Amino acid sequence: MADDEGPVRSITDLARIAGVSVSTVSRALTAKGALNKETRRRIQELAAKHGFQLNVAAQNLRLGRTGAIAVLLPLGHERGQHLSDPFFMAMLGFLADELTERGYDLLLSRVLPDGDDWLDNFIRTGRVDGVIIIGQSDQSAVLDRTAERYGPLVIWGAHAAHYRYLTVGTDNQAGGALAARHLLEKGRDRLAFFGNVAVPEFAARYEGFLSALPADMRGKVDLVHAHVTPEASHRVAADYFVAGHRPDGIFAASDVTAMSVIAAAAEQDIRVPDQLSVVGFDDVPLAQLANPPLTTVRQDIRQGAHLLVDLLCRRLAEEDTASVQIAPELVVRESS
Amino acid sequence: MADDEGPVRSITDLARIAGVSVSTVSRALTAKGALNKETRRRIQELAAKHGFQLNVAAQNLRLGRTGAIAVLLPLGHERGQHLSDPFFMAMLGFLADELTERGYDLLLSRVLPDGDDWLDNFIRTGRVDGVIIIGQSDQSAVLDRTAERYGPLVIWGAHAAHYRYLTVGTDNQAGGALAARHLLEKGRDRLAFFGNVAVPEFAARYEGFLSALPADMRGKVDLVHAHVTPEASHRVAADYFVAGHRPDGIFAASDVTAMSVIAAAAEQDIRVPDQLSVVGFDDVPLAQLANPPLTTVRQDIRQGAHLLVDLLCRRLAEEDTASVQIAPELVVRESS
DNA sequence: GCGCCAAAAGCAAACGATTGCAATTTTTTC
DNA sequence: GAAAAAATTGCAATCGTTTGCTTTTGGCGC
Numbered sequence: 001m002a003d004d005e006g007p008v009r010s011i012t013d014l015a016r017i018a019g020v021s022v023s024t025v026s027r028a029l030t031a032k033g034a035l036n037k038e039t040r041r042r043i044q045e046l047a048a049k050h051g052f053q054l055n056v057a058a059q060n061l062r063l064g065r066t067g068a069i070a071v072l073l074p075l076g077h078e079r080g081q082h083l084s085d086p087f088f089m090a091m092l093g094f095l096a097d098e099l100t101e102r103g104y105d106l107l108l109s110r111v112l113p114d115g116d117d118w119l120d121n122f123i124r125t126g127r128v129d130g131v132i133i134i135g136q137s138d139q140s141a142v143l144d145r146t147a148e149r150y151g152p153l154v155i156w157g158a159h160a161a162h163y164r165y166l167t168v169g170t171d172n173q174a175g176g177a178l179a180a181r182h183l184l185e186k187g188r189d190r191l192a193f194f195g196n197v198a199v200p201e202f203a204a205r206y207e208g209f210l211s212a213l214p215a216d217m218r219g220k221v222d223l224v225h226a227h228v229t230p231e232a233s234h235r236v237a238a239d240y241f242v243a244g245h246r247p248d249g250i251f252a253a254s255d256v257t258a259m260s261v262i263a264a265a266a267e268q269d270i271r272v273p274d275q276l277s278v279v280g281f282d283d284v285p286l287a288q289l290a291n292p293p294l295t296t297v298r299q300d301i302r303q304g305a306h307l308l309v310d311l312l313c314r315r316l317a318e319e320d321t322a323s324v325q326i327a328p329e330l331v332v333r334e335s336s
Numbered sequence: 337m338a339d340d341e342g343p344v345r346s347i348t349d350l351a352r353i354a355g356v357s358v359s360t361v362s363r364a365l366t367a368k369g370a371l372n373k374e375t376r377r378r379i380q381e382l383a384a385k386h387g388f389q390l391n392v393a394a395q396n397l398r399l400g401r402t403g404a405i406a407v408l409l410p411l412g413h414e415r416g417q418h419l420s421d422p423f424f425m426a427m428l429g430f431l432a433d434e435l436t437e438r439g440y441d442l443l444l445s446r447v448l449p450d451g452d453d454w455l456d457n458f459i460r461t462g463r464v465d466g467v468i469i470i471g472q473s474d475q476s477a478v479l480d481r482t483a484e485r486y487g488p489l490v491i492w493g494a495h496a497a498h499y500r501y502l503t504v505g506t507d508n509q510a511g512g513a514l515a516a517r518h519l520l521e522k523g524r525d526r527l528a529f530f531g532n533v534a535v536p537e538f539a540a541r542y543e544g545f546l547s548a549l550p551a552d553m554r555g556k557v558d559l560v561h562a563h564v565t566p567e568a569s570h571r572v573a574a575d576y577f578v579a580g581h582r583p584d585g586i587f588a589a590s591d592v593t594a595m596s597v598i599a600a601a602a603e604q605d606i607r608v609p610d611q612l613s614v615v616g617f618d619d620v621p622l623a624q625l626a627n628p629p630l631t632t633v634r635q636d637i638r639q640g641a642h643l644l645v646d647l648l649c650r651r652l653a654e655e656d657t658a659s660v661q662i663a664p665e666l667v668v669r670e671s672s
Numbered sequence: 673g674c675g676c677c678a679a680a681a682g683c684a685a686a687c688g689a690t691t692g693c694a695a696t697t698t699t700t701t702c
Numbered sequence: 703g704a705a706a707a708a709a710t711t712g713c714a715a716t717c718g719t720t721t722g723c724t725t726t727t728g729g730c731g732c
Contacts (some may be wrong), residue, residue, distance in 0.1 A: 010688050021712045026690060033691080036710060053460045057402055058688035061393050062717050068443075086622070089425030096444050105463065106444045107404075108432050124389050127441065230621045259625040266627055285566045286422070289595040291602055291627035346718050357682045362720060369721080372680055394718035398687050 008050040068105040070128040074137040086284040094305030152315045158200040159323045167323045168307045175297040175328035176208025179251040179279045188249030192222035195253025202253040233257045237264035255280040255287045277336035293333035344386040404441040406464040410473040422620040430641030466648045488651045494536040495659045503659045504643045511633040511664035512544025515587040515615040524585030528558035531589025538589040569593045573600035591616035591623045613672035629669035
C-alpha cells in the first residue's frame with residue numbers, strides 16, 4: 001500500500017491517510033455517534049495496522065475528566081512503614097484490579113498529613129476523578145470537612161454515625177466481640193489488648209472486645225499501646241512481658257502486632273497457645289504461616305475493595321450511597 | 337473586594353479577574369519567562385486566594401508528556417496473590433516516595449501477560465512517560481524486544497549479559513552464595529533449595545547457591561519447585577517433609593517460602609534451627625517476627641527503588657545508563 | 673523633546689481529542 | 703422521477719495550557 005505517510009501520532013494523521021475527516025475517525029474509534037459500519041471497520045483496521053491508539057490525555061482533557069482514581073494512604077499516626085503492612089498491599093492489589101476493570105487508572109500516593117488542607121490541595125490539583133482513602137488515621141475532621149463539598153470520596157475504615165463521609169469497612173466492633181468470645185471459650189480470663197486506640201478502627205475493635213466480656217472482666221483488661229510497625233510493636237510486647245505481665249489471652253489489633261506478641265512471648269519462654277492464646281486481626285496471607293499459625297479475625301479485603309470502587313462509581317454517577325460494613329469472620333488456627 | 341466573578345476554574349478566569357492576559361498568568365504561575373516581579377507576586381497571591389491550581393492534564397497535553405510513571409507487575413508465573421507479597425509492597429511504597437519527590441504520579445497496574453504485545457500495547461496508550469517493571473517474570477523476550485525501541489523502561493530484577501534492557505536488582509548470585517556459605521559454616525551438608533527456577537531471579541539465587549558449595553555437594557542439593565504464594569509453597573513443603581525428606585539446611589528463594597518451610601517443618605516436629613537451618617531471601621519486615629526469627633539475605637529495597645527511579649529519569653533525559661546490581665547482605669537471626 | 677532599547681504584557685496558534693450542527697449523500701415514499 | 707426523510711460525513715469551536723512572536727510601555731541618553 002502507498003499509505004506510508006510517516007508515523008501516525010494523532011487522529012489527524014490517521015484521518016489524512018484514511019481520506020476522511022478527524023470527526024469521522026474519532027467516531028469510528030470511540031464507537032460513538034452514527035457512522036457507516038463499513039467506514040468504521042475500515043478505519044479501525046487502519047488504526048490497528050498502524051498501531052494507533054487514542055491519546056488518553058487529550059481525550060480526558062476534552063471530556064473534562066482524568067480517567068484516574070487516587071488511592072491515598074495517610075500516614076497520620078505511623079510515619080514509618082505503613083505501606084509495608086501486608087494488609088495495605090493486599091487491598092491495593094484488589095483495588096488495582098477493580099479499577100482497571102472499570103477503565104480507571106490507579107494513582108498511588110502516600111501522604112503525610114500536615115495541617116488541615118492536604119486533602120483539599122490534592123483534590124484541587126484535579127489530577128483524579130475520585131479519591132479512595134485507605135484508613136482515616138487521625139484525619140477524621142479533615143475528611144468530614146472535605147466530604148461536605150466533594151462527592152467522589154470513599155474511605156476504607158471504621159464507621160461512626162456522626163461521620164459525614166462515606167466509609168467501607170469491616171465491622172470492627174463485631175470483630176472485637178468475636179475475638180473476646182473466642183478467648184472466653186478457651187477459658188482465658190486474664191486478658192490484654194494490644195493496639196493504638198487513637199486509630200478509630202483499632203478503638204472500635206477494642207470497644208467490641210470489651211463489650212463482649214462479662215462485666216467483671218472488663219475493667220481488668222490490660223490496654224497496651226502498640227504501634228503498627230513490626231519493630232515498634234515487638235519492642236512494646238517485649239517490654240510488657242519483661243515487666244512481668246502474664247496474661248493468658250491477648251487480642252492484637254492486627255496480625256502484624258499479633259506476630260510481634262508471639263515473637264516476644266517466645267523470647268520469654270511463654271508458650272503459645274499453651275500458656276497464652278493470641279488472636280490477631282486481618283488474616284493477612286502470612287498469618288497461616290506464622291508459628292504457630294495465627295488465629296485471627298478475617299477481613300474480606302477483596303470484597304472491601306470491590307465495595308469501595310463500586311460506591312465510588314455510584315458517587316461519580318451521582319447515585320445514592322450509604323456506608324457499608326462488612327461482617328468479619330473468626331479464623332481459628334493454632335495460636336489460641 | 338469586588339473580584340467575585342464566579343468560580344475560578346481556568347487560567348482564563350484568573351486572567352480576567354487579574355485584568356491581564358492568559359499568557360501573563362501562565363508565566364506568573366510557572367515561574368517561566370520574563371515577567372515583572374510585582375505582577376507575578378500579585379497573580380500568585382490571587383491564585384492562592386481563589387484556591388486555583390493549574391490543570392495538570394492540560395499542561396501535560398500541551399507539554400507533550402503525561403507526568404506519570406507506570407509501575408507494572410507482570411504476573412507471568414503466578415497468577416495468584418503476587419501483589420500480596422510483602423516484598424512488592426515495600427518496593428511500591430518506596431517507589432511512590434521517590435516518584436512523588438520528582439513530581440511524577442505513580443500509575444499502578446498489574447498485568448497478566450498474554451501474548452507478546454501487552455507491553456507495547458500499554459506503552460502505545462501513551463498514558464505514561466516511562467515504565468518501571470517489577471520482576472521480569474517469564475517475559476524476558478518481550479522486554480528485550482520493547483527495549484529496542486522504547487527508551488524509558490527500567491526493570492527490577494536479575495541481570496544477564498545478553499539482556500538488552502536496563503535492570504536494577506540485587507546480585508542474586510552473590511546472595512545465593514552468601515546463603516550457601518552460611519549453611520556450610522553451620523555444618524549443614526544435606527541441603528535443599530526451595531523455589532521456582534523458571535523465574536530468572538530465583539534461578540540466579542540457586543545458581544549462586546550451588547556455585548559456593550564444594551563440588552561434591554553440588555550434585556546432591558534437592559531442588560524443590562515451590563511457588564511464591566504462601567498457600568502453594570506451604571503445600572509443597574508439607575508434601576516434601578511428609579515424603580520423608582530430611583535435609584538439615586534449606587535455602588528458600590524468598591522469605592515467604594522460608595516461612596512456609598518452617599511452618600511445614602513444625603508440623604512434622606522438625607525443630608528449627610536444631611535439626612534444620614532455614615535461610616530466606618528478601619528480609620521483609622515480617623521476617624524478624626517469624627518464629628524463630630528468620631535468617632535471610634537482605635535486599636536493600638529502598639536503594640533499589642531509588643536507583644530505579646534515578647535510572648529512569650536519566651533515560652528520560654537521554655543520558656547514558658547502565659544496569660546496576662546491589663550487593664545483598666546476610667542477616668543472621670535464629671532460624672539457622 | 674526625540675529616538676532607542678529593554679522589559680513587560682498580549683496575541684494567537686498549537687497540543688489531540690470530542691461533538692453540536694450543517695452539509696452532503698443515500699434511501700424511501702408516493 | 704422528485705421531494706422528503708434518513709443516514710453519513712465534515713466543519714469548526716472547544717477543553718486549559720504553553721510559547722514564539724509582536725506590540726506596548728517606560729526609562730534613558732543626548
